[in-house]
Amino acid sequence: MEFALLFKILIVVGVFVLTLLVALYSTWAERKVSAIMQDRIGPNRAGPFGLLQPLADGVKMFMKEEIIPGQANRALFILGPCLAMLTAGMTSAIIPWGDVITINPESVPFSEYFTFGESKTYIVQAADINIGILYAFGVVSVGVYGIMIGGWASNNKYSLLGAIRASSQMISYELAMGLSMIAVIMMTGSLSVREIVEQQDGFNWNIWYQPLGFIIFLICAFAETNRAPFDLPECETELIGGYHTEYSSMKLGFFLFAEYFNMFISCAIIAAVYFGGYNFPFMHDLGLSDNAIAIIGIFVFLGKVIFGILFFMWIRWTLPRFRYDQLMKLGWQILIPLAIVNLLFTGLGIIVFK
Amino acid sequence: MLLYLFYILSAITVGCALLTIFSKNPVYSVLFVIATFFSIAGHFILLNAQFLAIVQVIVYAGAIMVLFLTVLMYLNLNKSVESSKPLLIKIAAMVSGGLLFLVLIASFKSGLSIAPTSVRGDAGLIKNLGNTLFTEYLFPFEATAVLFLSTMAGAITLTRKK
Amino acid sequence: MKALTNRSKVAVDKELTLMERLYFPAVLKGMMITLRHVFKKSATVKYPEVEKEFAPVYRGHHVLKRDEQGRENCTACGLCAVACPAEAITMTAAERKKGEEKLYREEKYAKVYEINMLRCIFCGLCEEACPKEAIFLTDEIVNASYDRKDFVYGKDKLVEKMDNRIDITKRQKKY
Numbered sequence: 090m091e092f093a094l095l096f097k098i099l100i101v102v103g104v105f106v107l108t109l110l111v112a113l114y115s116t117w118a119e120r121k122v123s124a125i126m127q128d129r130i131g132p133n134r135a136g137p138f139g140l141l142q143p144l145a146d147g148v149k150m151f152m153k154e155e156i157i158p159g160q161a162n163r164a165l166f167i168l169g170p171c172l173a174m175l176t177a178g179m180t181s182a183i184i185p186w187g188d189v190i191t192i193n194p195e196s197v198p199f200s201e202y203f204t205f206g207e208s209k210t211y212i213v214q215a216a217d218i219n220i221g222i223l224y225a226f227g228v229v230s231v232g233v234y235g236i237m238i239g240g241w242a243s244n245n246k247y248s249l250l251g252a253i254r255a256s257s258q259m260i261s262y263e264l265a266m267g268l269s270m271i272a273v274i275m276m277t278g279s280l281s282v283r284e285i286v287e288q289q290d291g292f293n294w295n296i297w298y299q300p301l302g303f304i305i306f307l308i309c310a311f312a313e314t315n316r317a318p319f320d321l322p323e324c325e326t327e328l329i330g331g332y333h334t335e336y337s338s339m340k341l342g343f344f345l346f347a348e349y350f351n352m353f354i355s356c357a358i359i360a361a362v363y364f365g366g367y368n369f370p371f372m373h374d375l376g377l378s379d380n381a382i383a384i385i386g387i388f389v390f391l392g393k394v395i396f397g398i399l400f401f402m403w404i405r406w407t408l409p410r411f412r413y414d415q416l417m418k419l420g421w422q423i424l425i426p427l428a429i430v431n432l433l434f435t436g437l438g439i440i441v442f443k
Numbered sequence: 444m445l446l447y448l449f450y451i452l453s454a455i456t457v458g459c460a461l462l463t464i465f466s467k468n469p470v471y472s473v474l475f476v477i478a479t480f481f482s483i484a485g486h487f488i489l490l491n492a493q494f495l496a497i498v499q500v501i502v503y504a505g506a507i508m509v510l511f512l513t514v515l516m517y518l519n520l521n522k523s524v525e526s527s528k529p530l531l532i533k534i535a536a537m538v539s540g541g542l543l544f545l546v547l548i549a550s551f552k553s554g555l556s557i558a559p560t561s562v563r564g565d566a567g568l569i570k571n572l573g574n575t576l577f578t579e580y581l582f583p584f585e586a587t588a589v590l591f592l593s594t595m596a597g598a599i600t601l602t603r604k605k
Numbered sequence: 606m607k608a609l610t611n612r613s614k615v616a617v618d619k620e621l622t623l624m625e626r627l628y629f630p631a632v633l634k635g636m637m638i639t640l641r642h643v644f645k646k647s648a649t650v651k652y653p654e655v656e657k658e659f660a661p662v663y664r665g666h667h668v669l670k671r672d673e674q675g676r677e678n679c680t681a682c683g684l685c686a687v688a689c690p691a692e693a694i695t696m697t698a699a700e701r702k703k704g705e706e707k708l709y710r711e712e713k714y715a716k717v718y719e720i721n722m723l724r725c726i727f728c729g730l731c732e733e734a735c736p737k738e739a740i741f742l743t744d745e746i747v748n749a750s751y752d753r754k755d756f757v758y759g760k761d762k763l764v765e766k767m768d769n770r771i772d773i774t775k776r777q778k779k780y
Binding site: 124125126127128129130133403404406407408 | 632635636638639640642643645646647648649651
Binding site for chain 1: 477493494497501504506509513
């Protein structure tokens with residue numbers, strides 16, 4: 090068996106398990122964060138500090154009775170949450186979790202069973218495709234179908250309103266998101282996420298060059314993941330749950346879980362594109378070997394992502410929900426012009442400084 | 444291997460395209476169109492044109508069809524008001540459809556004369572594509588951009604309150 | 606109109622200043638507020654392990670007191686039922702027979718004394734109305750039940766047990 094293939098399989102499985110685990114514990118962290126911010130304690134019964142709470146929630150979701158409304162479109166009703174979960178899980182392929190790792194064939198246990206190629210370096214990433222960032226955008230733009238199909242198939246006016254809100258919100262904010270990302274792509278001259286990260290060596294992060302673009306991207310990320318203050322598709326007070334009003338059992342769980350999945354992925358993309366990914370300050374002055382730096386880099390990246398998730402939660406439990414016309418006005422009349430201005434200034438800067 | 448992949452993808456494409464026409468429910472039609480777009484994106488990847496493939500997904504499947512689906516959701520699909528069209532319109536539709544088919548066959552016939560080997564394998568990669576667009580086809584590219592801008596301005600003017 | 610608190614602000618429909626329209630200062634301000642709450646002590650009492658102390662004048666379910674010799678104080682005068690705003694109290698009076706002097710303090714006593722705990726609002730007016738210091742509210746909570754008729758407490762549940770006397774000295778009015 091080829092060792093490169095084994096390494097890739099390990100990376101893919103590891104990434105998948107990690108994504109699931111982080112998304113699972115995001116639900117716990119969300120409840121804990123909200124509790125702490127509201128002077129409460131939060132889940133603390135299942136295991137120490139309530140750490141087994143996500144498992145208990147999962148078991149509950151599986152055990153619940155599954156109801157499909159009589160007038161609902163059965164096939165599409167089932168397809169909706171599946172699509173939401175599928176697209177949420179697809180994006181993690183292009184995220185560079187760490188730098189290259191050098192593995193000598195002699196140091197591998199059971200090395201007699203493997204064949205080794207010429208190269209001794211392996212990247213800690215599922216797939217380094219040269220249009221990585223566009224792939225992420227493509228998957229995100231398709232992700233809205235799960236919500237739309239599920240909302241429409243429920244045959245419920247609240248679900249339908251939620252679905253329509255989700256679709257128009259997604260389309261509106263994708264534009265500003267893409268425009269703010271183009272500024273970064275202009276600076277780096279590459280669409281590959283790994284190359285974007287590699288250019289932010291040490292403390293040379295993109296956020297120092299693109300503060301405005303970062304803020305626009307962050308706001309759009311909130312809107313794209315349907316999180317407060319832009320959680321209009323699922324607002325409880327107006328639409329009693331929006332697109333997942335009619336859902337129960339694990340189908341509801343899929344919808345909710347997909348949201349946390351998306352949050353994790355968007356935090357990972359923000360960390361990779363704007364906060365230097367696995368790079369950390371003074372990484373070359375520590376006198377460590379390249380492999381050690383790469384392994385520390387993985388944890389640094391995860392730390393950045395977790396901080397991002399906590400920031401998302403912090404925002405959620407601070408800000409009230411936008412009104413729908415305010416949302417549209419913010420997207421079309423403020424963020425898109427700002428993103429275009431940012432694009433122009435980035436172009437000017439590139440001409441002047443390079 | 445690649446050939447079989449091509450056959451499978453083609454079968455999916457044609458099948459989904461046919462199902463688009465034959466499904467009674469407009470929402471199903473839109474979903475099959477989306478599936479068709481995805482399989483066309485697969486064809487682009489087979490031709491090593493990753494950029495075109497992903498743009499196909501983002502623009503067509505991700506933006507345009509979302510709009511289609513949104514509009515469809517506003518309609519009341521429970522009422523089936525399929526009025527029978529008069530005979531004259533049916534004949535006109537048949538003739539115009541036949542003419543379109545003729546044009547398609549003609550273009551297909553001339554297209555067949557291009558040998559597949561004359562296409563560069565890496566033409567769809569983003570660097571080559573950008574180079575071609577901004578040197579050889581700069582004028583059509585910019586003209587299209589201006590056209591889109593004027594369309595946007597037109598739409599805004601139409602919807603503005605007097 | 607006079608403001609109710611000193612924190613109230615009069616709503617004015619004025620143009621927002623640029624700082625206000627930027628929205629970001631307000632967002633940061635809000636985030637600082639939530640951040641401050643992270644360091645505050647949580648107000649939760651972890652109930653089954655830690656029980657919150659009741660105030661000495663807490664108004665839980667009622668008790669019909671006995672005196673030192675174990676005789677029921679209640680004389681079934683009905684003042685508590687009259688005072689009750691929720692009309693939760695009903696009673697039937699009876700005359701004390703010969704030989705029952707150990708059981709009842711006065712010549713008249715309550716044969717049936719029922720309080721409907723679903724109607725009771727725990728206002729304590731019965732306690733105030735009682736001329737014989739017979740009925741008091743305690744710091745015990747009415748238990749939950751699946752059946753509505755379980756909430757009609759009769760004398761079996763209300764009258765104080767001699768081996769488990771309830772101390773109400775703290776709630777007696779001091780004149």
